[in-house]
Amino acid sequence: MHKKTLAQLSAALQAKEISSVELTQEFLARAKQFNEQTNAYITITEDLALQQAKEADARIAAGNTQALTGIPLAHKDIFCTDGIKTSCGSKMLDSFIAPYNATVIEKFNAAGAICLGKANMDEFAMGSSNENSFYGVVKNPWDLNCVPGGSSGGSAAVVAARMAAAATGTDTGGSIRQPASFCGISGIKPTYGRVSRYGMIAYASSLDQGGPMAQSAEDLAMMLEVMAGFDPKDSTSAQKDVPQYSAAMNDSLEGVKIGLPKEYFGEGLDAEVATVVETAIEEYKKLGVEFAEVSLPNTHLSVPAYYVVAPAECSSNLSRFDGARFGHRCEDPKDLEDMYKRSRGEGFGEEVTRRILVGTYALSAGYYDAYYLKAQKTRRLISDDFKKAFADVDLILGPTAPTTAFGIGSKTDDPISMYLSDIYTIAVNLAGIPAMSIPAGMAGGKPVGLQLIGNYFDEAKLLNAAHKYQQVTDWHQQMPEGF
């Protein structure tokens, strides 16, 4: 059962070939079995899952189902789940039982989906390897000595090892796409504002976006149809109708123009990864796609710009974690200052502390213009690069990450080296456009992801292009050994 796609599982449930309770039990067993190896889950919500499964079965019996009714999902532990621990991968929230549901969670509940558990992640979504979690590193199911990517490393590992039928993640600088690439699964970061951020613990408010991670573009479409939509509780939520993403998936790619940014194929790109991407390009040509070279000249400024904007916003977003009303409070604070400093010092890990300090510095008196303002202006240059490119092409294609999954501990000494693993993904968040990663091959026994980038609200085009590719290849159906 665990190998079936969401569409297949949905059909099986509706045909009563299997009940949601049985399906949930199967995935629960897998989750528990493989969690020790992978550490992909922080919390497995067995009781809740079985209760929801019972309710789903009742709905199915009454003929009152939706596409995802009865299907077990994992949620990145960044989404608030009412009555359930929501840790955001941090000691700061180790004791935090969320008192409300994120809008995304409400939507999944309304659709009848099952919450199997909360997936591990880099602390407060800051990281590219899931080595920054208070709950320990997540191991890549393809190579347990390697990282799954981050920050949605747990979600990616869950899907790769089929420890749930699909998962949710969030992407601020590549945190859905890069782990999807490292773990050989599909993931999409929707257009900024497409998915509600209410209840999704904020890292960098103008960059964060929640999205699905699953086995295939088809599965992503089903997930996105539930997740997307205007939310009055989120001021940055777009008031745009959600198209039926599944509808246009099969459109021919004949005549579709895809741009290849010359900046994405230069120095820093692993030769084997490049080869996989080139092979994928050939597949697309067979599907009728026309390729053209495009230039995104400010690409090299995207990582520096990001590492001013994101830390600045996070330094402010994380000020609420002060030990006063929820979360970790240090023992025996001797006064208010002591409570703040020790609670935060004890609650936050090193990377989070680093980014808060950078952000605080960038916003402080005398430095605002040189750093924050400069970065926001650069951001516009980067966004304009994409605007220009999309005047000539429908989509943009390239590698998701410069390498395959790297070894655990191999980049932890050098933050900059870690940051540069997001070099192809970060510009997308700065612009706010949608992008996805799909598996396109292997290099050194580890998955390689292909990135597709679209214009604002062009998720349907992206999913279509991904799906057509997945119809003529089977990388997305591969599973790591031992799972």
Added chain:
Amino acid sequence: MEWEVVIGLEIHVQLACKSKIFSGASTAFGAEPNTQACAVDLGLPGVLPVFNGEAAKMSIKFGLACGCEIAQRSIFARKNYFYPDLPKGYQTSQYEIPIVGKGQIEIQVDENTTKVVGITRAHMEEDAGKSLHEDFAGMTGIDLNRAGTPLLEIVSEPDMRSAKEAVAYMRKIHSLVRYLGISDGNMQEGSFRCDANVSVRPMGQKEFGTRAEIKNLNSFKFIEKAINVEVERQIDLIEAGGEVVQETRLYDSDKDETRSMRTKEEANDYRYFPCPDLLPVVISDEVVTEIQGSMPELPDEKKARFMEQFDLGSYDASLLSSSVESAGYFEKAVDASGGEGKLCANWIMGELQASLNREDMELEQSPVTPDLLGGLVKKIKDKSVTSKIAKKVFEAMWNDEGTADEIVEKYGWKPADASEIEPIIDEIIANNQAQVEQYRSGKEKVFGFFVGQVMKATKGQADPAQVNQLLKSKLAP
């Protein structure tokens, strides 16, 4: 050395919205602690702000009333600092682009003096919660009901030159926001809070002296005292060779002095940046026009109208138009009196105010309603009571004895008419022939004796003018 005082005021006005500026929790005063602090107000992980459009409308109303520039595109900014009553660790406010820009307002300094004070800007922001320092064994209790209440911070130009001007400005703004219906201005409940920036400089000097900020002045009385005492402190300090430090101070009303407040650090780096969870507030021309159209008659307009319509002096008109309540009372009374503006004004500012003061009452609590007062004034005007009787009628009305008509009827205080007065005069003349002779022989002063006698006999219920006229004709040789 002659010193000049320079004062600027920052007034925080709680806007009369039903719900908070960024959440749907209630803003009602007096609820049990933390029962009106929803997830957004508490700053729980993952929550987001959604802006209450009414706050923008109310702010624009204020801006239009003071002839201010309205920013049809304004930005919310985060002011970052740590304090327990600030749950998110930042206050959402407006920094570089506030919704209301430069404008001005005229204040009545005293009976004969008005002055124009500039308004620098007014911006929207969220209020913080409350800290309770007693009763918790060395800990502080935090109530976040107030967190998120919409505030309009009104910043004046440093145009005021005395505590008196500062109070006049504060009163004017207080009256204006209540007139506009954008705030109840209740200082006890914290709906209207004032900070004063005070500095001194040698008369004639162009540069401003270093200023000190006196925070949280919540009464007209205190602000005047606080400013005066601070000015004295600064002058004494400078004259003794010291320097004024730029700092925040609190006014101690018991000791009548200001003292330095060191909790909020002197050099706070607020690290302002545009709030990424909120978008630019864009207000269309149509909406501004609509708001302009819905503005009530403003105090200054009312004052001018009172002066013209009822021939009132500037000071009287100013007093009567100073609050919605007094203006309303006045207008109703005038109506009930059949248009007698001047008389009503006199009675309101005289007898009525005296009675209110004596009983320590607000106008709204007066047992003498505008209808009752107007009714009395009507009778004074048509001479159906004398002014002496009117005072007695007023007292009876104050004691809830009914309308003027009812009271006059009850006590038989109808003024005597000619047919009643004449026989009395005849009798007095008959009984006082000697005085009659004296008057007729030219002793004009004796007239007063007859007036006195008639008034006594009629128990003051005779119209003096009428008595005079009748006496004169009857005493004529």
Added chain:
Amino acid sequence: MSLQADDVKNIAHLARIAIDENDIPEYAKNLSKILDFVDQLNQADTDGVEPMAHPLDMAQRLRVDEVTEVDQREKFQSISPKVEAGLFLVPKVIE
């Protein structure tokens, strides 16, 4: 941009995060590296460029002024470190 220990301490104070004295040099080193890295932004010619605060060119939605939230004090305070008489308790502020 090279940050010294004192710089780190000042920033940590602004951010209210306690950092162990022994860790300060490492933070100083890493933060300096990051700031050097982001200095690349100076290469960009941003004269006359509007800063981009949001990806979408949208205006703020205006919410209707009505009360929509109910009292959930008990639930929200059930996860608090210290509560008494409905108030959140924190160590006293030194005045």
